[in-house]
Amino acid sequence: MTREETADLVCRVQSGERAAFDAIFAAYQQQAVRTATLICRDQALAEDAVQEAFINCLLHIQTLKNPYGFATWFYKILTRCTWKLCKSNTDVAEPEQLPNTMAQEDVYPSEVYASYETLYQAICLLGTKQRTTIILYYFNDFSIKEIANILSVPEATVKTRLFAAKHRLQKFLKQEYGYKKEVFGYGKN
Secondary structure (H helix, E strand, O other), X not given: OOHXXXXXXXXXXXXXXXXXXXXXXXXXXXXXXXXXXHHHOOHHHHHHHHHHHHHHHHHHHHHOOOHHHHHHHHHHHHHHHHHHHHHHOOOOOOXXXXXXXXXXXXXXXXXXXXXXXXXXXXXXXXXXXXHHHHHHHHHOOOOHHHHHHHHOOOHHHHHHXXXXXXXXXXXXXXXXXXXXXXXXXXXXX
């Protein structure tokens, strides 16, 4: 869905059209679950976070002044809900494979899937803030400026988190798996 289509739907929701919110939900729900699952490493918690985020979104959509900024605004809500649920649930198990939201939509040859699974496991070893920054940047295609807005931090902090996370990922993959390839286009052989 384009920014213009989303903005139109937001304006329609703000004017009281319930079906427009259903369309926004349909457009954002799957990616939101994927993002929350990658952040909190637990699909059930992620689904709860997404549900809470959409409820908050519906309750507060009248406060959104710029309908074109909906995605950033929504992901800010989603990130906060996900972090809150992750903090309250300390029994999150270490993932053994890609979450179902990754596997059901994407069809990869087995060797590509294995490398994605390896990368996913490495990402799960990052701290929550670095993991969230990597996910928003590489999996959701947000700009550094948008991520700074979502996380309520300066752009320099986003850049630092990206740099540190990419360095940790490269180091882990090199140590554990002997990968000499660059991780996320970063590093030297």
